[in-house]
Amino acid sequence: MHKMYDFDSIVIGGGMIGSSIAFGLAKQDEKVAMIDEGDNALNAARGNFGLIWAQGKGENHPSYADWTLQSVKKWPEFNNELKALTKIDTGFEQKGGFDFCLNQEEFEERIISLKHIAENSNEQFSYKMLDHEELEKKLPKIGPEVFGASYSSWDGHVNPLLLLRSLHQGFQELGGKLLIHSVNDIKYNDSYFSVETKNSVINSNKVILAAGFSNQNLAPKIGLKMSLFPQRGQILVTEKIKPFLDYPTGLIRQTNEGGLLLGDSHEDVGFDDSTSLQTMQQIAQRVTTIFPFLKDVKMIRAWGSLRILTEDRLPIYDYSKTCPGAYTISSHSGVTLSAIHALDIASYIAKDGKLPISLKCFSAERFND
Amino acid sequence: MNNHYDIIIIGAGPAGMSASCLASKYKAKILVLDVAASPGGQIFRAVETNQSIDKQKFGANYLNGIKLVNKFRKCSINYHSRAKVWHLSENGEVHYLKDNKTHFVKAKHILITSGAQERPFPVAGWTLNGVMTAGAAQILLKESNLGIQNAVFVGTGPLLYLIAHQYLMMGIPIKAVVDTTPLSNYFRAIPKIVNLRGNFNEIYKGIRWIGDIKKSNTLFIKRISDLRILGDEEVHAIEYQKNGQWNKIECENVLLHQGLVPEINISLSVGCRKIWNQQQSCWNIDVDKWFQSSLPSISVAGDASSISGAIAAEASGKIAALNILAKLNIITANQRDQLAIPIHKSLKTEMSTRIFLETLFNPISHFRIPNNNDTIVCRCEEVSAGEIRESVDLGSKGPNQTKSFTRCGMGPCQGRLCGLTVSEIIADQLNRSVEEVGHYRIRPPITPITLGNLSTTKPAVTRSN
Amino acid sequence: MIKRIDSQKTEMIKIYFEGELINAHKGQTVASALLEAGVTHFQNTTSRGSQRGPFCMMGVCFDCLVEIDEQPNQQACMVNVYQEMKIRRQTNIFK
Numbered sequence: 044m045h046k047m048y049d050f051d052s053i054v055i056g057g058g059m060i061g062s063s064i065a066f067g068l069a070k071q072d073e074k075v076a077m078i079d080e081g082d083n084a085l086n087a088a089r090g091n092f093g094l095i096w097a098q099g100k101g102e103n104h105p106s107y108a109d110w111t112l113q114s115v116k117k118w119p120e121f122n123n124e125l126k127a128l129t130k131i132d133t134g135f136e137q138k139g140g141f142d143f144c145l146n147q148e149e150f151e152e153r154i155i156s157l158k159h160i161a162e163n164s165n166e167q168f169s170y171k172m173l174d175h176e177e178l179e180k181k182l183p184k185i186g187p188e189v190f191g192a193s194y195s196s197w198d199g200h201v202n203p204l205l206l207l208r209s210l211h212q213g214f215q216e217l218g219g220k221l222l223i224h225s226v227n228d229i230k231y232n233d234s235y236f237s238v239e240t241k242n243s244v245i246n247s248n249k250v251i252l253a254a255g256f257s258n259q260n261l262a263p264k265i266g267l268k269m270s271l272f273p274q275r276g277q278i279l280v281t282e283k284i285k286p287f288l289d290y291p292t293g294l295i296r297q298t299n300e301g302g303l304l305l306g307d308s309h310e311d312v313g314f315d316d317s318t319s320l321q322t323m324q325q326i327a328q329r330v331t332t333i334f335p336f337l338k339d340v341k342m343i344r345a346w347g348s349l350r351i352l353t354e355d356r357l358p359i360y361d362y363s364k365t366c367p368g369a370y371t372i373s374s375h376s377g378v379t380l381s382a383i384h385a386l387d388i389a390s391y392i393a394k395d396g397k398l399p400i401s402l403k404c405f406s407a408e409r410f411n412d
Numbered sequence: 413m414n415n416h417y418d419i420i421i422i423g424a425g426p427a428g429m430s431a432s433c434l435a436s437k438y439k440a441k442i443l444v445l446d447v448a449a450s451p452g453g454q455i456f457r458a459v460e461t462n463q464s465i466d467k468q469k470f471g472a473n474y475l476n477g478i479k480l481v482n483k484f485r486k487c488s489i490n491y492h493s494r495a496k497v498w499h500l501s502e503n504g505e506v507h508y509l510k511d512n513k514t515h516f517v518k519a520k521h522i523l524i525t526s527g528a529q530e531r532p533f534p535v536a537g538w539t540l541n542g543v544m545t546a547g548a549a550q551i552l553l554k555e556s557n558l559g560i561q562n563a564v565f566v567g568t569g570p571l572l573y574l575i576a577h578q579y580l581m582m583g584i585p586i587k588a589v590v591d592t593t594p595l596s597n598y599f600r601a602i603p604k605i606v607n608l609r610g611n612f613n614e615i616y617k618g619i620r621w622i623g624d625i626k627k628s629n630t631l632f633i634k635r636i637s638d639l640r641i642l643g644d645e646e647v648h649a650i651e652y653q654k655n656g657q658w659n660k661i662e663c664e665n666v667l668l669h670q671g672l673v674p675e676i677n678i679s680l681s682v683g684c685r686k687i688w689n690q691q692q693s694c695w696n697i698d699v700d701k702w703f704q705s706s707l708p709s710i711s712v713a714g715d716a717s718s719i720s721g722a723i724a725a726e727a728s729g730k731i732a733a734l735n736i737l738a739k740l741n742i743i744t745a746n747q748r749d750q751l752a753i754p755i756h757k758s759l760k761t762e763m764s765t766r767i768f769l770e771t772l773f774n775p776i777s778h779f780r781i782p783n784n785n786d787t788i789v790c791r792c793e794e795v796s797a798g799e800i801r802e803s804v805d806l807g808s809k810g811p812n813q814t815k816s817f818t819r820c821g822m823g824p825c826q827g828r829l830c831g832l833t834v835s836e837i838i839a840d841q842l843n844r845s846v847e848e849v850g851h852y853r854i855r856p857p858i859t860p861i862t863l864g865n866l867s868t869t870k871p872a873v874t875r876s877n
Numbered sequence: 878m879i880k881r882i883d884s885q886k887t888e889m890i891k892i893y894f895e896g897e898l899i900n901a902h903k904g905q906t907v908a909s910a911l912l913e914a915g916v917t918h919f920q921n922t923t924s925r926g927s928q929r930g931p932f933c934m935m936g937v938c939f940d941c942l943v944e945i946d947e948q949p950n951q952q953a954c955m956v957n958v959y960q961e962m963k964i965r966r967q968t969n970i971f972k
Contacts, residue, residue: 204816204819279863344857539932541918541929645928
């Protein structure tokens with residue numbers, strides 16, 4: 044098989060999704076090349092918060108809820124494999140997590156939403172609602188204005204940069220080739236693909252597009268379509284402080300080095316990934332409402348990053364009919380889904396070729412008229 | 413509105429002070445913000461408050477500083493000391509911290525004259541207790557009359573010899589001066605003597621300082637090829653290599669210096685374009701001949717844009733001020749041009765003499781790009797040169813990717829002490845120019861700010877970088 | 878060893894480092910007062926626990942971090958001493 048092409052698979056995009064799949068394929072003994080644009084690419088992976096989040100996902104879409112839960116379940120196994128291979132401690136923890144409710148209305152809406160997800164889930168999703176008193180026992184520094192929170196033992200977090208580094212290192216240790224180039228064209232030659240960069244042409248049996256926004260330009264070349272929209276999220280990082288937050292939450296987590304990551308903002312500003320004082324302030328105000336003692340803690344840097352969203356905020360998993368062997372993958376939950384991408388998706392691609400019917404609902408065809 | 417100004421000047425060193433004095437003469441409404449307790453920048457640090465010490469021993473330049481500071485005090489401007497700017501926007505909005513509270517001000521034009529910092533000097537052991545910069549020694553002297561006894565001064569550049577000389581004049585014993593200026597620099601500098609155009613003042617001064625140091629029987633070792641600082645947590649010796657042999661000097665304090673570089677974070681945070689200055693081996697802020705940056709409402713003058721010394725800084729501050737006054741229609745473009753002629757001329761002379769000094773004291777590359785992979789490059793996060801190189805092997809093509817891989821540049825100093833080294837290591841490894849490789853993307857806040865202050869500041873609607 | 882080379886008549890300020898009294902001079906920064914008193918170890922880094930003290934003395938390096946009156950991460954070289962100031966080493970911040 045190797046004689047006809049340079050590689051079994053070429054993964055275009057070296058971010059969270061691309062590197063998870065490339066790592067998974069390399070583990071399946073495929074000869075894999077991963078092509079990434081380099082330092083100035085938009086790089087959603089570098090702006091990631093680091094949550095491995097189950098609660099609240101797929102409220103109106105049980106298949107997505109279950110897909111998420113399956114990935115969350117596989118995370119410990121996935122992390123162990125990575126650690127055994129690369130020796131890197133990604134800081135993975137899965138002790139559960141909290142999403143706060145600032146008033147009764149929010150609290151009651153949350154109950155309805157989580158109940159709905161649990162009832163429609165095949166994975167036995169579980170959660171607990173805590174009122175202020177119960178919350179204070181778990182998170183002693185919680186502010187008086189916080190009405191309560193939802194907690195799920197399914198939730199966890201990881202250091203996203205260490206995860207990315209570990210995936211890249213693991214990939215290369217398994218024989219994978221990382222190439223830093225922009226992809227100009229992809230040609231399907233009846234049984235193999237030719238990926239053209241500025242200086243070279245690389246041939247493979249399969250090609251997987253995991254290039255974030257660049258997927259939009261590349262997908263048509265392999266007979267697929269996708270529409271993606273940027274949504275900006277800003278994240279603040281504080282100085283390192285004494286550990287006080289044992290659990291990740293939807294908008295604050297404490298890293299294993301002691302710094303806090305503060306976030307959960309959503310803005311429609313096109314492809315602008317700069318920071319804005321207004322949003323930084325909103326994040327600071329929310330966070331100091333939740334943990335008032337944080338008003339004396341200093342922020343040392345902030346950044347903006349673009350989430351890659353589809354119209355319905357669900358992922359895209361597509362397999363090309365006109366160019367068999369070509370796939371497109373897009374999601375803004377690259378960290379949560381990293382496990383199932385590395386384990387299941389890579390396995391589907393390596394073994395059967397096609398994607399399972401259970402993933403058909405995530406085809407981009409759902410956006411066609 | 414009483415928090416609206418014509419010009420906000422950030423930094424009250426020679427450039428900032430002369431800009432404010434000039435602009436205030438034309439009745440512009442000016443605000444000057446500076447982090448120190450009193451005006452003067454680094455070169456004239458504490459020149460007001462230092463009462464009893466015999467200032468003669470600091471040299472003639474320092475005394476000129478007193479005149480400039482007195483003039484500054486008499487100008488009709490608003491001046492806030494201990495004011496730390498943490499956010500700038502290109503439309504003239506400024507947020508600064510003073511007494512732990514944040515304040516918001518706005519101007520039609522911002523002039524950044526926040527000066528220089530010392531170039532990082534990454535050598536083995538430079539993070540040990542007892543190692544400081546020569547500038548730090550000078551600050552202790554000027555501000556608090558404290559002298560570090562029996563220190564070893566290491567490095568290159570006029571400031572190193574100046575401070576050693578000041579120590580000598582004050583009677584503070586020096587263990588040794590270890591000079592890293594390579595022989596090849598002398599050969600490269602000789603043809604540049606013609607640039608001095610007969611202005612040998614600075615050179616004579618330098619020669620005199622070095623002569624005095626040698627005459628004083630201070631150990632003076634020249635042209636060392638390598639260096640390491642030894643100790644467990646505290647310095648106990650320094651080792652230098654010369655002519656293939658390693659020699660040890662026992663000491664408790666090492667003072668490092670290999671030149672100054674512009675402190676660029678504040679200008680980059682708002683989006684000013686930068687360029688790599690090959691001659692100086694550092695980043696400069698890209699400005700035109702009026703010190704106007706790539707952003708229409710931001711000018712950057714003095715050492716903040718390019719290292720040029722205190723006299724040139726005064727001139728550039730004035731030139732920038734004249735241009736801003738013309739942009740604000742306080743003077744005409746013609747007036748600006750006329751008034752600037754003599755200042756441009758003296759600036760040109762100053763810059764010309766600097767070429768010789770820059771060539772002579774350009775730090776040799778292995779003291780900028782450590783060969784020893786164990787040497788710490790990012791002090792805040794303790795990332796070594798080896799880890800930086802490893803990130804390039806793993807595919808990193810620039811400092812931002814390397815930052816994601818290694819955490820270098822993520823600490824509180826936000827790349828001020830590692831940025832140059834990291835960019836140069838990557839460029840060296842990839843065989844590309846530093847201009848191509850680039851620098852960390854600098855984001856606000858320019859200095860850390862509490863979440864409480866961030867919550868209560870007036871929000872700006874415009875974007876930053 | 879750091880020594881005063883000229884004695885100015887200034888108001889003396891009582892500060893405490895790790896519980897011990899230091900007589901500082903008015904107008905001095907915390908960093909210079911501690912260095913004068915012979916203190917070189919101001920903090921331990923969070924990455925490897927290495928000892929650090931002042932390096933640049935001008936607010937650029939962030940190595941001189943101490944805890945002042947229970948506020949951590951204070952740059953000792955940027956803060957002036959005041960009466961009854963209580964300073965602690967910033968160390969083992971996670972323990």
